[in-house]
Amino acid sequence: MDKLPLQGHLSDDQLEIIPDGGILCKNGKIVEVGNFEQLRRENAKAEVEYVEGNYVGMPGLIDAHTHICWAGSRANDYAMRLAGKTYLEIAETGGGIWDTVQKTREASVEDLANLTAQRAEKMFRQGTTTIEVKSGYGLSVEHELKILEAIKRANKKTSAELIPTCLAAHILPNDFLGSQSEYLQSIVQYLLPEIKKRNLANRVDIFVEKGAFSVSEAKYYLSQAKNTGFDRIIHGDQFSKNSASLAVELQALSIDHLEYADETEIEILAKSNVFPIVLPGASIGLGERFAPARKLLDAGCSLVIASDWNPGSAPMGDLLVQAAILDAYEKLTMAETLAAITCRAALALKINDIGILKKGNKADFIAFPTTNFKEILYQQGQLKPEIIVSAKSLETNVLG
Numbered sequence: 001m002d003k004l005p006l007q008g009h010l011s012d013d014q015l016e017i018i019p020d021g022g023i024l025c026k027n028g029k030i031v032e033v034g035n036f037e038q039l040r041r042e043n044a045k046a047e048v049e050y051v052e053g054n055y056v057g058m059p060g061l062i063d064a065h066t067h068i069c070w071a072g073s074r075a076n077d078y079a080m081r082l083a084g085k086t087y088l089e090i091a092e093t094g095g096g097i098w099d100t101v102q103k104t105r106e107a108s109v110e111d112l113a114n115l116t117a118q119r120a121e122k123m124f125r126q127g128t129t130t131i132e133v134k135s136g137y138g139l140s141v142e143h144e145l146k147i148l149e150a151i152k153r154a155n156k157k158t159s160a161e162l163i164p165t166c167l168a169a170h171i172l173p174n175d176f177l178g179s180q181s182e183y184l185q186s187i188v189q190y191l192l193p194e195i196k197k198r199n200l201a202n203r204v205d206i207f208v209e210k211g212a213f214s215v216s217e218a219k220y221y222l223s224q225a226k227n228t229g230f231d232r233i234i235h236g237d238q239f240s241k242n243s244a245s246l247a248v249e250l251q252a253l254s255i256d257h258l259e260y261a262d263e264t265e266i267e268i269l270a271k272s273n274v275f276p277i278v279l280p281g282a283s284i285g286l287g288e289r290f291a292p293a294r295k296l297l298d299a300g301c302s303l304v305i306a307s308d309w310n311p312g313s314a315p316m317g318d319l320l321v322q323a324a325i326l327d328a329y330e331k332l333t334m335a336e337t338l339a340a341i342t343c344r345a346a347l348a349l350k351i352n353d354i355g356i357l358k359k360g361n362k363a364d365f366i367a368f369p370t371t372n373f374k375e376i377l378y379q380q381g382q383l384k385p386e387i388i389v390s391a392k393s394l395e396t397n398v399l400g
C-alpha cells in the first residue's frame with residue numbers, strides 16, 4: 001500500500017506487488033520490505049521465520065468505526081425491522097440504543113472488558129489489527145467513564161490495538177431530566193474534563209439526526225470539545241442529509257455513515273480534509289441504501305470503509321465481507337477498497353505508522369493463503385488470513 005495518493009481514485013496497477021517478498025523486523029518495527037533472498041543475504045544474522053507455501057501479505061486491516069463495548073442483544077429489534085418497523089420507530093418506542101444502554105449500565109466494568117476483548121479477538125482472527133471503539137451505551141458521567149475504562153482494560157486482553165472514542169452524545173438518555181442542550185452542557189462540564197484527566201480518550205463523536213442531536217446542538221458540543229483538546233468525529237447523514245458543512249467548519253477528523261449524502265454534501269467534503277467513513281454493515285443491517293462511495297472517490301475524497309459493529313444497526317462485524325459487498329455495488333477498485341481498510345483508515349484515525357508495509361512502520365501485517373491478491377476481495381471475505389502479526393502479538397511471541 002506504499003506511495004498511494006491519499007485522496008481520490010486508485011487503480012489496481014498502483015499497488016506495488018513484491019514477488020517472493022520478505023519483511024525484516026526489529027523490536028516490533030519494520031526495518032525493510034523487499035525480496036526475501038536479498039534481505040537474507042544482506043542480513044545474515046537475522047532470525048528467519050519461513051512462511052511455507054503461497055501467501056499474499058499486506059498490512060493488518062484497520063476498522064476505524066465500531067461500537068463493540070456493549071451488553072445484551074437486539075435480536076428482537078432486528079426481528080421487528082424485518083416485520084416492517086423502522087430503526088427510528090423502534091427507537092421512539094424505547095427500543096433501539098436505549099435498550100442497549102440499560103443492559104450495558106447493568107454490566108460490571110470487568111464483564112464489559114471481557115465482552116469487548118472477545119469481540120476484538122474475533123476481529124483480530126479475521127485480520128483486523130487496529131479497532132476504533134466508541135462508548136455511547138452509558139449516557140451518564142458514571143457509566144460513560146465505566147465503558148471507557150472497560151475499553152482500556154479490554155485493550156490489555158487482546159492482540160488488536162483499541163482506539164477509544166467518547167460517544168456520550170449518542171442520544172438523549174430517557175432518564176435525563178432536561179433538554180438535549182442541557183444534557184450536552186452537563187457532558188461538557190462533568191464528563192469531558194474527567195476523560196482528559198484519566199486519559200481515557202482523545203476523541204469525541206456525536207450522532208446528528210432526528211431523535212438524536214441537531215446541527216446547532218452538535219456545533220456547541222464539538223466547539224467545546226475542540227477547546228478541551230479532543231479530536232472530533234460526527235455520525236452524520238445516516239437517515240437525512242445534515243452535517244457535512246459542520247464537519248468541515250469544526251475540522252472534524254471524519255464524518256461517518258453518509259448514506260444520505262447528496263451532491264452538495266459530497267462537494268463540500270471534497271474541498272476539505274475531512275475523511276468520509278462509510279459503513280456498509282449498517283446499510284446491510286438496516287436494509288438501507290449504501291453511502292455513495294464511488295461518487296465520494298470521484299469527487300476526490302479519501303474514502304474509508306469501517307464495520308460500525310454494534311448490536312443495533314450493524315450486528316455482523318466482519319469488515320472484509322462488508323468491504324467486498326460494498327465494492328461490488330459501488331464499483332470500487334480493489335486498490336480503493338483495500339486502501340479504505342488499511343492506509344486511508346490509519347490516517348482517518350491520525351495514526352501514521354500502520355496501514356502500509358514500509359520501513360519505520362509497526363510490524364503489523366497479515367497474510368492470506370493465495371498467490372493472487374485479487375482472491376482476497378473476490379472471495380468476498382471468505383478467504384481468511386492465516387498469518388496475523390501485530391506489535392502486541394509479537395510481544396507475546398505469537399510468530400516467534
Ligand code: NIG
Nearest residue numbers: 097207282308310311312313
Ligand atoms: O452507527 N447511528 C447511531 N449509532 C449506531 C447504532 C447504534 C445502535 O443502534 O446501537 C450506528 O449505526
Ligand code: FE
Nearest residue numbers: 065067235308
Ligand atoms: Fe456508528
